[in-house]
Amino acid sequence: MPLLNNIGALTYALEQEMEKDKSVVVYGEDAGLEGGVFRATKGLQEKFGEKRVFDTPLAEAGIVGSAVGMAINGLKPVVEIQFSGFMLPAYNQIVAHVARMRNRSRSRYKLPMVIRMPYGGGVRSPEHHSESPETLFAHIPGLKVVIPSTPYDTKGLLLSAIREEDPVIFMEPKRIYRAFKQEVPEEDYTIPIGKAKVVKKGEDITVVAWGALVREASKAIKTLEEKEGISVELIDLRTISPIDKETIIESVKKTGRFLVVHEAVKSFGPGAELISIVNEGAFLYLEAPPSRVTGLDVTVPLPKSEHFFMVDERRIMDKIKELVKY
Amino acid sequence: MIIDKFNPLEDEMISILNKEGEIVREDILPEISDDKLIEMYKTMLLSRIADSKALQYQRQGRMLTYAPNKGQEAAQIGSVAAIEKEDWLVPAFRELGAWLYKGISLEKFYLYWYGNERGSEFSENEKVLPMVVPIASQLPHAVGIGMASNIKGEKDVTLAYVGDGGTSEGEFHEALNFSGVFKTPNVFVIQNNGWAISLPRQKQTASKTLAQKALSYGIPGIQVDGNDILAMYAVTKKAVERARNGEGPTLIEAVTYRLGAHTTSDDPTIYRKDEEVEEWALKDPLTRFQKYLIDKGLWSTEKDEKLREEYSDMVTKTFKKVEKIGTDTELKDIFQHTYSKMTPNLEEQYESQKKYFEGGEK
Ligand SMILES: Cc1ncc(C[n+]2csc(CCOP(=O)(O)OP(=O)(O)O)c2C)c(N)n1
Numbered sequence: 001m002p003l004l005n006n007i008g009a010l011t012y013a014l015e016q017e018m019e020k021d022k023s024v025v026v027y028g029e030d031a032g033l034e035g036g037v038f039r040a041t042k043g044l045q046e047k048f049g050e051k052r053v054f055d056t057p058l059a060e061a062g063i064v065g066s067a068v069g070m071a072i073n074g075l076k077p078v079v080e081i082q083f084s085g086f087m088l089p090a091y092n093q094i095v096a097h098v099a100r101m102r103n104r105s106r107s108r109y110k111l112p113m114v115i116r117m118p119y120g121g122g123v124r125s126p127e128h129h130s131e132s133p134e135t136l137f138a139h140i141p142g143l144k145v146v147i148p149s150t151p152y153d154t155k156g157l158l159l160s161a162i163r164e165e166d167p168v169i170f171m172e173p174k175r176i177y178r179a180f181k182q183e184v185p186e187e188d189y190t191i192p193i194g195k196a197k198v199v200k201k202g203e204d205i206t207v208v209a210w211g212a213l214v215r216e217a218s219k220a221i222k223t224l225e226e227k228e229g230i231s232v233e234l235i236d237l238r239t240i241s242p243i244d245k246e247t248i249i250e251s252v253k254k255t256g257r258f259l260v261v262h263e264a265v266k267s268f269g270p271g272a273e274l275i276s277i278v279n280e281g282a283f284l285y286l287e288a289p290p291s292r293v294t295g296l297d298v299t300v301p302l303p304k305s306e307h308f309f310m311v312d313e314r315r316i317m318d319k320i321k322e323l324v325k326y
Numbered sequence: 327m328i329i330d331k332f333n334p335l336e337d338e339m340i341s342i343l344n345k346e347g348e349i350v351r352e353d354i355l356p357e358i359s360d361d362k363l364i365e366m367y368k369t370m371l372l373s374r375i376a377d378s379k380a381l382q383y384q385r386q387g388r389m390l391t392y393a394p395n396k397g398q399e400a401a402q403i404g405s406v407a408a409i410e411k412e413d414w415l416v417p418a419f420r421e422l423g424a425w426l427y428k429g430i431s432l433e434k435f436y437l438y439w440y441g442n443e444r445g446s447e448f449s450e451n452e453k454v455l456p457m458v459v460p461i462a463s464q465l466p467h468a469v470g471i472g473m474a475s476n477i478k479g480e481k482d483v484t485l486a487y488v489g490d491g492g493t494s495e496g497e498f499h500e501a502l503n504f505s506g507v508f509k510t511p512n513v514f515v516i517q518n519n520g521w522a523i524s525l526p527r528q529k530q531t532a533s534k535t536l537a538q539k540a541l542s543y544g545i546p547g548i549q550v551d552g553n554d555i556l557a558m559y560a561v562t563k564k565a566v567e568r569a570r571n572g573e574g575p576t577l578i579e580a581v582t583y584r585l586g587a588h589t590t591s592d593d594p595t596i597y598r599k600d601e602e603v604e605e606w607a608l609k610d611p612l613t614r615f616q617k618y619l620i621d622k623g624l625w626s627t628e629k630d631e632k633l634r635e636e637y638s639d640m641v642t643k644t645f646k647k648v649e650k651i652g653t654d655t656e657l658k659d660i661f662q663h664t665y666s667k668m669t670p671n672l673e674e675q676y677e678s679q680k681k682y683f684e685g686g687e688k
Contacts, residue, residue: 057530124390124441
């Protein structure tokens with residue numbers, strides 16, 4: 001079993017699937033020869049040729065719009081948007097066409113396509129390189145939104161995404177691209193889209209996180225368990241849309257408390273949705289108001305002030321303590 | 327005049343000063359006062375030094391990601407020198423020379439790349455738009471400024487920059503189209519530096535030149551040697567005159583070269599050959615202009631050495647100052663410019679973060 005980081009697992013999954021399925025095509029700005037600015041597609045052009053792995057002009061609407069046509073015409077494009085902050089020129093294509101082609105054609109056309117993009121802050125990047133825009137996609141009917149947090153999940157989820165009949169927005173937490181390694185099985189395995197994972201069982205409170213914040217939450221939880229004796233159930237959401245209500249409600253019914261942790265800005269963010277789900281599904285079991293620790297309702301600051309914005313271990317810990325004491 | 331006569335489908339790019347620093351087109355040599363020539367050269371030199379120091383600081387782990395300018399000084403300073411104080415500058419993100427010539431301090435520029443919000447605080451009469459990272463999205467703003475100038479009956483000209491990669495974005499085309507239709511007083515400069523990260527210009531677009539793209543919008547397009555500061559100045563000056571006379575926009579393709587990496591996070595050895603870089607290094611705009619000035623008796627190697635030292639000191643001091651300012655960032659900085667007045671929601675978040683950060687380390 002190869003030991004891989006998140007980027008390695010991505011490349012690995014793409015490589016295996018391209019070998020298996022000749023209809024998979026990979027492209028984007030710098031995605032061909034260079035293998036992308038993060039090297040997620042490194043080596044693929046060499047292996048599969050320029051017809052299946054290639055660079056495009058600098059035009060996101062062109063990348064995503066052409067993927068729509070390609071998917072209609074029998075291929076499975078996996079396109080790369082260099083940073084989530086730069087998907088906005090393509091947002092019109094994503095919302096107006098990717099999300100509703102099935103609807104508009106009464107299911108005659110389906111769009112098996114994946115739009116990959118690195119997202120999130122904490123890496124001291126310039127402007128527009130740090131946002132967490134998952135809500136912008138999850139809010140649009142017709143899109144599935146997936147965020148892996150480990151190399152194992154990256155491979156399993158990406159394979160599912162490519163094999164999915166519907167378009168998938170695959171968001172990659174760039175802060176943990178190379179943060180750690182894990183054994184990733186060689187064999188073909190998939191992780192179902194729409195299913196959350198209970199990372200750790202616990203009794204006192206349910207914490208839901210995804211992407212880079214799963215690690216941040218894990219750290220907080222470890223300290224809390226050791227120092228305060230608080231037992232936390234941690235759920236990695238894995239799929240932002242559709243949300244796995246069942247796993248969350250079941251957990252909250254057991255623990256009676258709920259905290260969602262996300263890096264996206266607070267207002268109208270995914271936390272609001274999750275808390276509504278908990279209120280609807282487990283209200284009578286609650287012993288404290290369901291709550292959230294999130295990014296702030298401001299433009300993500302430049303690196304020198306970014307620490308003011310980021311969700312860190314301490315903020316998560318404080319909130320858990322507050323909710324458990326409530 | 328050169329712009330209207332130029333056919334981007336057939337004519338060769340405009341050049342006045344050759345590699346050796348000699349004048350090859352006396353007929354279009356622009357009239358520039360000696361003082362102005364020196365000022366242009368000084369800005370080039372400052373830009374070059376500040377640029378190389380930024381790279382050095384980045385390698386020392388003292389500066390964040392930075393986009394180098396080496397080799398593109400003539401394309402920037404030659405063009406910006408052709409506008410007046412009351413004209414507008416709409417930069418992309420790689421225009422150190424243009425910022426400096428327009429009077430923005432190096433301190434501000436460094437602060438921005440250092441990741442400090444205060445790098446974006448200019449006085450209101452600067453007429454410079456903020457740095458723009460999403461590629462080509464600034465061009466429609468430049469056109470809007472031009473439309474407003476027309477509506478208000480003002481004679482301001484708006485100079486905007488974009489890269490060769492940027493010419494592929496929809497917003498580039500929408501901006502040019504608007505500009506042609508509304509006959510706005512705009513000058514668009516494409517800094518064609520050969521590459522958009524790893525993508526060479528030939529793979530960016532199938533058109534022979536970038537200047538010829540202007541034709542489809544009904545505006546003149548002209549290709550200029552972007553490493554030749556005199557040619558850049560001469561052509562931009564004419565374009566500015568046209569704009570000011572109500573004759574509408576011009577698209578200038580400055581053919582130049584990115585001698586360094588795309589940014590400090592990039593590794594150009596993956597995609598480009600050393601020979602190409604070496605060949606372009608021989609066309610260095612700085613040495614070319616310096617040679618011209620020395621031959622003209624306006625400059626000397628002694629003066630040059632002295633100024634280099636002076637600038638080097640000045641840049642070092644500026645960076646040290648920036649490092650100091652950078653460490654005392656305030657929490658309020660990230661809240662106060664979201665709305666004209668903090669909303670109750672933001673007040674609440676600010677207060678709570680303040681308590682949080684006062685209670686522990688940053
Ligand atoms: C809309 C958008 N897409 C992608 C990027 C990432 N990116 C930053 S610079 C760059 C290349 C720009 O090339 P060019 O326009 O030629 O300018 P240059 O960097 O060569 O000066 C890319 C792809 C971005 N900033 N904005």
